[in-house]
Structures are given as structure tokens and as C-alpha cells.
Amino acid sequence: MKNVIAKKKFGQNFLKDESVLQKIVEAMPNNNNKVVEIGPGLGDLTKFLVDVKSVEAFEVDTDLCKILQSRFEKEIATNRFRLKCGDVLEAWKSELVEESYDLVANLPYYIATNIILKALADPKCKNILVMVQLEVAEKFCADVGDREFGALSIITQSLGDTRIVVKVPPSAFEPQPKVDSAVFLIEKQSNRSDSDFELFLRAAFSQPRKTLIKNLSAHYAKDLLQKKFSELNLIQTARPHEVSTNDYHQLYKKTRSLDGRRESRN
16 A cells, blocks of 8 residues: 555545544544545545444545555445445435434545535435535634635535534644645534525625625625624725624524515626
């Protein structure tokens, strides 16, 4: 396995630091949920996961699938480990797994955000514990007022609690990435995702350095927005990252009642 060469097209960086692997396992929520692992690679995290949970893994690299099938032959035989070779996003077009699960994975950076958003929207996914690029983790975990606070932070806070578990240097990987990484945890409390609310957030953060009213006035009459801001005691010069998640939900409800509803995006 030492001769395996990471493939850039799959965003492969194999996590080798066992102290980090142990911290991931220690941070797993205590429940009876199945674990879904996306991009198990050489199985360095998998070997810890199968010791404590039943694991269903998705690996797109057929060469790595052969290695995993050999390495976990015993666990596959006892149904402790199920491996599906192929694109997880294709599998996710229908039901990913049949029962409640926690997503635990060292995610490929190039599809990490997309996978996390799909897991957040999947009612069968109860918790998300993943390794991603540090910058991405900070966006999901940011709080109001933080420079990184944005639509991803609000979507996450709307559905659960989140925290960064550990920051990870490039030296923990082989080959070493050019950026720092982080493991973070989302403990979901709700499954009420709202695609219209997400569109509203996209408009709100379309130009982060502009005021929130300025961004939203491309979709709603400015004088009506100013009235709604006053009703909610929001500062009219506030920038998008300075408004709390709760206030965004309240403002969204207010704007839905406006005569000038969201314009067509066609």
C-alpha cells in the first residue's frame, strides 16, 4: 500500500497521523447509528471505525476499492463493512442508505461542501463529523460577526450545533496538501431544510462587503426593506455577516409577505 500514488483528479490526500484518527473516533456521537464514510481511501480511518460501528463506505477510485476489499475481507464477510464502488453523488440521487446514519469521513476537498450540504438536507443523516479544508470548516462553524460568517454558517446553525474538533497541519497527510485542514462536528437537531431560504441567503451574501439592504434591494423594494428592518430593530447599515441566524429567519418571513416578492432568476 506504500506504493499507492494519490490521484489528483479525486483530491486524494491520505490521512496518516493516528493521533488525529483517534480524535475523530473519540468525537463520534454516542448512538447506535450506522456510519457512512465517503472516500475511505486506503482505509486508515475505516480500520478505527469498524471497531466501534457498522460502516457503509463509498469509494469512487476502483483501484482503491480493490485494496479496501482485500484489507477488510473479514469485515465484509460479517457485514461489519459494506463497500460501494462508484460516485456517491450519483448514489445520492435516490436514497443513500436505508437507516439513520452519521457521516464520518476525511472528505475530498473538491466535493466536500456539496457533500456536507446534501448530508444536512438528508433526514436520515443525524450527525456529520468530517475532515475538510480549514477555511471550509470555519465557514460552517462561524458565528455572527466573524469574518467567515455566511450562508453556510446560517444553514448549519438552522439545523444543529457545530464545533471544530481539531485543526490538522499538512504534515498529517501523504501527500501533504498545501492548506491546513480541520475536523468539525455538526449535531443535527432538525431536518427542516428550506430551498427558498437558501436562495434568500444567496441574495443576502451576494456582495458581502455591501450592506444587507443593498444586496436585498436587487430583489425587493428598498423602502419596504427599510420598514421591515425597523420592525425587527435591525441596523440598516448592517453588513451580511453582522446579522444573526435568528434575525435572518425573521427577515425572510417578513420579505415573503412583501408585494415585490423575489424576482425570477431565469
